[in-house]
Amino acid sequence: MVFRKLPGVSASGMGLRLSQKFVFLLFLSGLVTLCFGALFFLPDSVRLKRIFLSKTETPPVTVGSGSENDAREHLKRPKDQEHPRGMTSAKGETSTKLKSLSRKPVVSREATEERLAGGKALEDLSLSRSRAESVSERATVVDHHGADTDTFSYAKFKRCLLKPPLGRDYGKPSDPNTNERREKVKEMMKFAWDNYKLYAWGKNELRPLTRNGHLGNMFGECGLKGASIIDSLDTLYIMGLMDEYNDAKEWVQTSLDLNSNGEASLFEVNIRYVGGLLSAYYLTGEEVFKSKVLELGEKLLPAFNTPTGIPRGVINLGSGTSWSWGWASAGSSILAEFGTLHLEFVHLSELSANPIYTEKVMNIRKLLNKIEKPHGLYPNFLSPVSGNWHYRIMDHVSIGGLGDSFYEYLIKSFLMSDKTDGDAKKMYYSALEAIEANLVQKSPGGLTYMAEWRGGILDHKMGHLACFSGGMIGIGADDGVPEKRQHYLDLAAEITHTCHESYTRSATKLGPEAFRFDGGGEATATRLSDRYYILRPEVIESYMYMWRLTHDPKYREWGWEAVEALEQHCRVEAGFSGIRDVYTTTASHDNMQQSFFLSETLKYLYLLFSDDDLLPLEDWVFNTEAHPLPIIRKSCLQDEATQDKTVAE
Numbered sequence: 001m002v003f004r005k006l007p008g009v010s011a012s013g014m015g016l017r018l019s020q021k022f023v024f025l026l027f028l029s030g031l032v033t034l035c036f037g038a039l040f041f042l043p044d045s046v047r048l049k050r051i052f053l054s055k056t057e058t059p060p061v062t063v064g065s066g067s068e069n070d071a072r073e074h075l076k077r078p079k080d081q082e083h084p085r086g087m088t089s090a091k092g093e094t095s096t097k098l099k100s101l102s103r104k105p106v107v108s109r110e111a112t113e114e115r116l117a118g119g120k121a122l123e124d125l126s127l128s129r130s131r132a133e134s135v136s137e138r139a140t141v142v143d144h145h146g147a148d149t150d151t152f153s154y155a156k157f158k159r160c161l162l163k164p165p166l167g168r169d170y171g172k173p174s175d176p177n178t179n180e181r182r183e184k185v186k187e188m189m190k191f192a193w194d195n196y197k198l199y200a201w202g203k204n205e206l207r208p209l210t211r212n213g214h215l216g217n218m219f220g221e222c223g224l225k226g227a228s229i230i231d232s233l234d235t236l237y238i239m240g241l242m243d244e245y246n247d248a249k250e251w252v253q254t255s256l257d258l259n260s261n262g263e264a265s266l267f268e269v270n271i272r273y274v275g276g277l278l279s280a281y282y283l284t285g286e287e288v289f290k291s292k293v294l295e296l297g298e299k300l301l302p303a304f305n306t307p308t309g310i311p312r313g314v315i316n317l318g319s320g321t322s323w324s325w326g327w328a329s330a331g332s333s334i335l336a337e338f339g340t341l342h343l344e345f346v347h348l349s350e351l352s353a354n355p356i357y358t359e360k361v362m363n364i365r366k367l368l369n370k371i372e373k374p375h376g377l378y379p380n381f382l383s384p385v386s387g388n389w390h391y392r393i394m395d396h397v398s399i400g401g402l403g404d405s406f407y408e409y410l411i412k413s414f415l416m417s418d419k420t421d422g423d424a425k426k427m428y429y430s431a432l433e434a435i436e437a438n439l440v441q442k443s444p445g446g447l448t449y450m451a452e453w454r455g456g457i458l459d460h461k462m463g464h465l466a467c468f469s470g471g472m473i474g475i476g477a478d479d480g481v482p483e484k485r486q487h488y489l490d491l492a493a494e495i496t497h498t499c500h501e502s503y504t505r506s507a508t509k510l511g512p513e514a515f516r517f518d519g520g521g522e523a524t525a526t527r528l529s530d531r532y533y534i535l536r537p538e539v540i541e542s543y544m545y546m547w548r549l550t551h552d553p554k555y556r557e558w559g560w561e562a563v564e565a566l567e568q569h570c571r572v573e574a575g576f577s578g579i580r581d582v583y584t585t586t587a588s589h590d591n592m593q594q595s596f597f598l599s600e601t602l603k604y605l606y607l608l609f610s611d612d613d614l615l616p617l618e619d620w621v622f623n624t625e626a627h628p629l630p631i632i633r634k635s636c637l638q639d640e641a642t643q644d645k646t647v648a649e
């Protein structure tokens, strides 16, 4: 028997007409889309959702699966505890955060996120998606005295400074005692540097006990190298350690490889490498620093390719893919990370004559300005997808780790813009008001401190990282409303005093990672895990600013106490090392000479014992890694350009 094919009936023999089959398939595919779409609305904890929409990261080995507590736990780890203004991840050998991040889902997740995005923040924001023009094409390196207003002229920039960067005589103080102290700090720098050079040259940091180098994974396993070199350039230069500076410069010329294919913390690369190279260029005018920093800046741009333009925390410098820290719940970005790019990125635009960098950070600024803030405070976690605070952990606010340098960059953006950046100013002072209203506390013993906020409940703990705020509030005091200026200066002095107390109350005269004001104690660490000191700069940083602002001799005395303590407890045969417990004088060293010790701690000490004309605050702001960046005097630069043009004609 021959089967005759009937018109309109499928060959599959289901007995459906083509049109019926089409409708059926349409219905089926609609159903599948609906079910899959519904997954997005399930809470993150639902297993089904985790199976189908696995987020970027595999839970990091060391810190668990990324809850708020995990983030806090991470802060406590003595080896790789860094968080912006400390957030680094990975200063210690044992840190595995970067290693543990699975890269695979980045691309596919992007697609998922694009679909999810649609929140208000997204609609409101103009996302700068323009492709970066090749920076090197646009930035002419030749200084041809302003014939083209678009290109950066080093000579013009120098003419717009109010004072010579290195003062009359490298800031040498006339008082012999102070000069002797300053020489001591210079000797410490040389000692730290020489040992790094001898045992760890080209690596990121020195391990002074085992006398070898440490690469870590903050800049990627096969990522950037030589962090201590880049972080030291400006310190060596201002100290007049010229042989050492020349070695460092030569390494940048011959060995700084930016074509690495490793993943790195966007925040750390920015504050250390971009900041370090920018400062080195502005101080010396050496073209190599400028071309390197522009090359690096371009590599950071893909990190901003998110639905909101808020960058994620980790970027692969080779491929440009980016993803969030595994421990920052649900793919959130961290306030102190994406909020600590502004100064460097504005300077990248200055040098390259390419506005894209400024656009990227202004976009972040706009979003933060607009978004609703609980009690006027800025929570630490934000979704780069929706542009909203991460709802499960929206209530953690801190002036220490995770939040810190965001506030610092608001006031410094205002100062660096020659006081023209009105939004930054407004945001800074309103944030400060909210901080005062909600976080600033007075202990029974009369110490002023910054508590942390967790869902409206105060945690009476202050991190070493938060001690930078004495200096920050100090440098912002003068631009507050007239009736509050003295108040701000007093507040800055009180906080600096409290941080000094955290040092004097320990056996080593060095301060712990975090100190508390509950459980009977004041300004002391009550938990074993908070007792370490890793050569951090924040307390000394505040001494330096308060000295410049008040010239109260106590700040120099406090700085000298710190020098003596560092010498006694942190100096070992082959460099400086952090210690595990500031409350015992039988030191247990952590075997790490952090690069910020060279960049910040020793630089701030040196400036503390120098005259104010070394890197005068009228001309320079320090980025959060203590790299000096010049104030941009637009009107002067434009006048200079016009003059140059007239002369040329």
Ligand code: DMJ
Residues within 6 Å of the ligand: 082, 083, 084, 085, 086, 087, 405, 465, 536, 537, 538, 596, 600, 624, 625
């Ligand atoms: C430095 O890398 C920077 O100061 C950063 O802002 C915070 N943490 C360290 C120093 O403690």
